[in-house]
Amino acid sequence: MTSGAARSARGTERRAEILRAALEVIAERGYRGASLAAVAERVALTPQGLLHHFPTKEALLVAVLAERDQWDAVPGTGWPLDLLGQLVEYNAMRPGIVQTFSALLGESVTEGHPAREFFTERYEAVRANMTQVLRTEYGERLPSGLTPERAAPLLVAVMDGLQYQWLLAPESVDMPAAFRDFLTLLGEG
Amino acid sequence: MTSGAARSARGTERRAEILRAALEVIAERGYRGASLAAVAERVALTPQGLLHHFPTKEALLVAVLAERDQWDAVPGTGWPLDLLGQLVEYNAMRPGIVQTFSALLGESVTEGHPAREFFTERYEAVRANMTQVLRTEYGERLPSGLTPERAAPLLVAVMDGLQYQWLLAPESVDMPAAFRDFLTLLGEG
Numbered sequence: 506m507t508s509g510a511a512r513s514a515r516g517t518e519r520r521a522e523i524l525r526a527a528l529e530v531i532a533e534r535g536y537r538g539a540s541l542a543a544v545a546e547r548v549a550l551t552p553q554g555l556l557h558h559f560p561t562k563e564a565l566l567v568a569v570l571a572e573r574d575q576w577d578a579v580p581g582t583g584w585p586l587d588l589l590g591q592l593v594e595y596n597a598m599r600p601g602i603v604q605t606f607s608a609l610l611g612e613s614v615t616e617g618h619p620a621r622e623f624f625t626e627r628y629e630a631v632r633a634n635m636t637q638v639l640r641t642e643y644g645e646r647l648p649s650g651l652t653p654e655r656a657a658p659l660l661v662a663v664m665d666g667l668q669y670q671w672l673l674a675p676e677s678v679d680m681p682a683a684f685r686d687f688l689t690l691l692g693e694g
Numbered sequence: 695m696t697s698g699a700a701r702s703a704r705g706t707e708r709r710a711e712i713l714r715a716a717l718e719v720i721a722e723r724g725y726r727g728a729s730l731a732a733v734a735e736r737v738a739l740t741p742q743g744l745l746h747h748f749p750t751k752e753a754l755l756v757a758v759l760a761e762r763d764q765w766d767a768v769p770g771t772g773w774p775l776d777l778l779g780q781l782v783e784y785n786a787m788r789p790g791i792v793q794t795f796s797a798l799l800g801e802s803v804t805e806g807h808p809a810r811e812f813f814t815e816r817y818e819a820v821r822a823n824m825t826q827v828l829r830t831e832y833g834e835r836l837p838s839g840l841t842p843e844r845a846a847p848l849l850v851a852v853m854d855g856l857q858y859q860w861l862l863a864p865e866s867v868d869m870p871a872a873f874r875d876f877l878t879l880l881g882e883g
Contacts, residue, residue, distance in 0.1 A: 536804045604803050611800010614793050614861040615725045625862045632859075649879050658872050659879070662855025663848055670821075670847055672803040673814045683847050690838050690848070690879055 516558075520568075523548055523558055527569045532601040536608045541565065563619040566609055573602060574627065586642040586688065593664065593684040600672065607668050632657045639691075648693055656691060663687045705747075709757075712737055712747055716758050721790040725797045730754065752808040755798055762791060763816065775831040775877065782853065782873040789861065796857050821846045828880075837882055845880060852876045 526547040531539045541562055545555040559565035577592060596603050613620040639653035639660070647656050663684065671680040715736040720728045730751055734744040748754035766781060785792050802809040828842035828849070836845055852873065860869040 538805070608800050608804050610858055611797050611803075614800075614858060615797050616727070621862070624858075628859050628862055629866070649882050651875055651879065655872070655875050656879075658856065658859055658867060659852060659876050662859060662872070663851045664855070665858060666851025666853070666855035667847065669799055669803060669813075669854060670817050670851060673810070673817055677818070678847060683844070683851070686840055686844050687848050690840065690845075693838050693882065 519548075520558055523550075523555065523565070524569055524572050527565055528573075528602065531566075531569065531605050532599060535601050536566075536605045539566065539605065561619065563609070566605055567620050567623045569602075570606055570609065571623065571627075573606075584638050584641075586638055586691075589638070589660075589664075590681065590685050590688060593667075594681040596668070597671070597680050600675070603668050604672055607665075607672060610665070628661065631661055635660050647691060649691070660687075660691070708737075709747055712739075712744065712754070713758055713761050716754055717762075717791065720755075720758065720794050721788060724790050725755075725794045728755065728794065750808065752798070752801075755794055756809050756812045758791075759795055759798065760812065760816075762795075773827050773830075775827055775880075778827070778849075778853075779870065779874050779877055782856075783870040785857070786860070786869050789864070792857050793861055796854075796861060799854070817850065820850055824849050836880060838880070849876075849880070 523544065527539065527544045530543050530547060534543065539562070541555055541559070542552050544565065545552045548555075555565075559568060609620050610624055612618050613624040615621075635657040636653045639647065639656050643653065646652060649656075667678070667680050667683050671678040712733065716728060716733045719732050719736060723732065728751070730744055730748070731741050733754065734741045737744075744754075748757060798809050799813055801807050802813040804810075824846040825842045828836065828845050832842065835841060838845075856867070856869050856872050860867040
């Protein structure tokens, strides 16, 4: 390994360590508590040292969400639709990251927000993935007559919209049960 | 009219005037451009004078959203479900207010945000209203077998979730058409 490659490998490792720490801080303290200072402390960096890797809080949080997407990714045609219900159940056990996602998504629709491009590209990719999942499950037409392309934005919208209702009132909104109701609705027609 | 009542009537009128001005500023400049200073200028108040009516930008924007809810309200059992499709079409013509709503909803799920209580109460009321609308349309069971109570959070989630996708990519997401697809889905089973 050249010294340049070694330096770059160390940088990648350091970055992964920072993202894990940020995820922990988010889980424990939520979106507002996820300050650069709190994350820096956990990885024994100075705030200045952390800024070298992530110049702003938004940049760090977007990197955390991108990393989560990688882990949660629905790999093309591979997933059965039913596993999405399990993903929603899993999300209901990690309110910190769902809160961070939902807060950043909200901010991203304002003019010139640093997370706007991430979310715009993410949603294009997620709609394409969900289209594939629906096609694998139902072929070219769902029982209702909708094409997978037209059902995909609805599937994504229900997941996101339920997250807001659940974050605001976790006692009254059973997010996983509501999402399963939607899957049932999709499968009938 | 006592002088106290006259003062209070003038205050109410002034407040309504400020809310109309804020709605105009939101429509023209979006969420970030909707500063207290911009609104104050439009109603010929000093920023200090405006603070007398609304102490923060969030308080002003929440009041604008509450006012919009009053105008858009689905009065109990009165509305047919189909009119919701028209409401979504109308929303697609006013991106500024939809953006403001979506941005504030996003922020409201964070700890101690000033709009949190407004949104928590709003969603409880909106779910109850939508339950009524669905009951008027379908009785105690939708064609899919879902009760109106269980379908209502899905209806609300689709409306909100589609707004984010549409705000991020208005060219690729046809919000009113997608929402009509969902209404079709609800009506089948």
